[in-house]
Amino acid sequence: MGSLPKHNYSPTSHHLSMLQQITNDNDATNHMVRSYYKSFNGFAAMITNQEREKLKKMEGVVSVFPSKSLKPQTTRSWDFMGFKESIQRNKTAESDVIIGVIDTGIWPESESFNDHGFGPIPKKWKGACKGGKNFRCNNKIIGARYYLEDQPSARDIVGHGTHTASIAAGNKVVGASFNGIAEGVARGGVPSARIAAYSVCNEQGCRPDAILAAFDDAIADGVDLITISIGLPEQVTFDKDAIAIGSFHAMKKGILTINSAGNDGPNTATFSVSPWLFTVAATTMDRVLLGNGLMPLGKSINGFASNSAEILSSAGFINNSAPIVAEFSSVGPNMQIREIMKPDISAPGVDILAAYSPLKPPSPDKRDKRSVKYNILSGTSMACPHVAGAAAYVKTFHPDWSPAVIKSSLMTTAKPMNGSQLAEFSYGSGFLDPVRAINPGLVFDASKKDYVKLLCRIGYDTMEVRKISGDKSVCPSSSSHHHLPMTKDFNYPAIAAEIEPNKPFRINFTRTVTNVGFANSTYKAYIQQPSGINITVVPNILEFKSVKEKQSFVVHVVGGKFSDYSVVSSSLLWSDGTHTVRCPIILRVIKGKCYFYNKI
Template sequence: MNSTRDTDGHGTHTSSTAAGSYVEGASFFGYASGTAIGMAPRARVAMYKALWEEGTYTSDVVAAIDQALIDGVDVLSISLGIDGVPFYQDPVAIGTFAALEKGIFVSTSAGNEGPIFGTLHNGTPWVLTVAAGTMDREFTGTVFLGNGISISGLSLYPGNSTAAKVPIVFMNKCENQTELKELQGKVVVCQDKDQTLNNQVNNVQNSKVAGAVFITNNTDLEFFLESQFPAVFLNLEDGEEVLDYIKSSSAPKAKLEFHGTQLGTKPAPRVASYSSRGPSQSCPFVMKPDIMAPGALVLAAWPPNSPVTLVDSGQLFNNFNIISGTSMACPHAAGVAALLRGVHPDWSPAAIRSAMMTTADILDNTNHPITDIGLDNEAANPLAMGTGHLNPNKALDPGLIYDAGIEDYVNLLCALNYNSSQIQTVTRSSSHNCSKPSLDLNYPSFIAYFAASGNRSTTQEFSRTVTNIGSEMSVYVAKLVPLDGFKVTVTPDTLSFRQKYEKKSYKLTIEGFSVLKNSLVFGYLSWEDTGGNHVVRSPILATTLTVKTLSGHNY
């Protein structure tokens, strides 16, 4: 369709997340009901259609970005990316370099190919690359048993609840479709003992039963919850209560009800399993992703003529939809960037990015390290969550920032061994100077590569410059969370500032043997002011992961 209208819904959802106005009574068929509001509700939104049903062209992506620059936008939110191309073939990298030159902040999505390392797109050093995390909110359904007991589980089924109690039958693994089809009008119970939940859901969906209860220890249920048929997902402990009732009753019955929302759930946030992981193939020397923002099961606006989902009875339409992905995380960060730009109009794109990154949270709402669903709920590493979870209020006053300008990025392109033509493709200018190539960008994070074999001691050094945007007279002291097996030093370890916007430089050195016990280890450098007002945190990561850069290097 040759129309600027959103025929898919993705663009409407992301735009309203970034800057949607207040809407009372919003919900997804009763789930997440309340007043919907974007991150920057008073911002003006300009939408540019770059992807079409008839096909996707890189020229359309560049043209959309160019038009936004002409129109004078302050922030770009780009929830799309191109995989496996160097910067000079990447329309997002090319278009956003022009945005950088105009002082426009750009937020991009990391991609949805996790939890495998090296799957991230938009590893562009001059944009913010956003990973997806969960929220402290769950959507629920309830199983009402014939003995009067009710058990709450997870569900996002948008249809109606079952009208009355019907027979409930335990079908073990629910692998026999012939038997399942004979149970129409009944609720079936399936037990996932060997990670066969996906097959079980598919089998039940084809059986036309009245509903289903799935008992599983799988904690990555996000894409199972919005089922086409009535379904509730229970953990093993709650599931046992259902099984005990079925065994003890001569005529067990149950009823399923839906549309519940539970707030304040713990632990949260967690890294979504699908969120793409670094390192970036296009530039592995700059740690990506940069930060994590809410991307799991996000409620936002949806075009009324585009179906939000499909159930057994047919398509459903609604003004709001709940969907997931780094596409949903990206506009959260873009909206916060718009708020920061409103408070600090003089901040550069790098300054805004730095403020968001160095003030991010690394602890969840249980005061423990943020965990990673894709890593079996172990502690998340910076290649999954970047510097941590976005904290908008802290980003307003970061204390120190890591700034970078056009020449810094050009020096990086030179160090990637790009030739003049390739650099010109990115910068759209022939006036560049490669006399000072450097892979050591002034960035709020550190990544060091070590060989996977060998036992010689290796030292890697990084140089950084920070700008004081806090109190005129302030002193910051370096505090280190060490890397297992490495010696990390910071010189100097104290930075004294006498005035605002004063700059100070330091060096960080990582020393250790090439062989790592694990494929990666990480720690943190925090600059803490002596007044106790600011903690400027940067992750430090050492890894033996092999990344073949798209510029031809192999590290």
């Protein structure tokens, strides 16, 4: 998906012309599914394998890939993170934030989305309410669109989109529960924020062409960030990943995209791993829903009353071991760019109470005829909108921060976690802490140019990068790649690398931080030294004279011999006495380590 040319260009006409050339059909509209022309340049079409090969060879084509079905990933959580109702808020700024939810749609009549007390729609909004028949937007749900021909409505009949939207930005609702279970106040991370719903999924799955159309619209509509709790069936290269493509164009426009890590744990790397995405793993929280207070081996919630010591209606109990990574949460490492840690962060994703579609029974049993307004679901899908709500909260205090800076603020202030042999490859930088994130002290920034350089380093040539970036970026020839920053030196707020087993190693990592704390401040480095490794930082003291000042440092990691397939975890802390900036360091020991990168 390339960028749009700036002058005298009709995208749809060009797309139809290309289709006509490869199909030899005078009426190319017979093959066209949809054209993308608002925020980026591309189209979806019904063509044969032979026609696909012709299209790939045409001038100006960046990539051609099949449209495979993707899957949606399926009161107490915000309090558990320390994000209480009484926290400091900028309600005026919060009401100006627009969260784009790409999912199964939304149930507009839910109490979580009424617009009582909401002011006019933000003037920056350029979108529309095209939710279909009998769908009405309001000053809370300010936009709605749908993309599936067999489901001509943005009204949620699956329940998933309603659930995720209300976690991110649902209103405060007193007395919400699932049949009396987990009763309390249901609320989203930013209750005053607006929602734009983009329906791209049904019960059969989510189509990539619809996902790209939703990104195209959401960017043009003027959303501030996007949450998409949809997972890939397998890890694919970026040029075949609709979420990676759409989120790249969002990033160019200053829009952060938050994505769920997937529910295929403990399988590794089955999710989108693009570095401009914010990828979220799921954890438990301190509420366990059981019938007898004992920790189960399996997982179920019973909302039926019963007179049977064998089957009891579920109730809530305290789990003091939380948070730990959920067993279903997909894990890393990043198989596309191995020096970029994935997932990025963790958030609550088990037993989450949130709004639901009354058209969808709360269980998959066909005999279940119940209708509920709130339901309890588990999945990285539920963790993703927690991070979206937190990102929106940070943006209300720092509207000028880039997507990378918002991401950095949440990662470096996350709480350390335990309980996984894969360490950060399962839970990322740690457990989400939204309150600390609004004042992180130091941040790691990255621009579109930095991501373009990274694409060059891993194999894109100049013409491909120009078609994607829309500028006159130049990639050096493969023999001159040494002029580009190494992937290990990409300015990401975590350090990751692969090392060979039973061999000594020495690796240096360069990072640059920007001061967003006190004008005059001095940060000192503190290092957690794991057994068998020596980590040093040069310089180990950073002195800042002004806000937005940048300084660089180098992390030297030297080690002995480690056995194959082990993970070594450590961390670097920068502290000025008020702020603590934590940067994970994670090494994966694996036979056959290699730094050759195929073109993505």
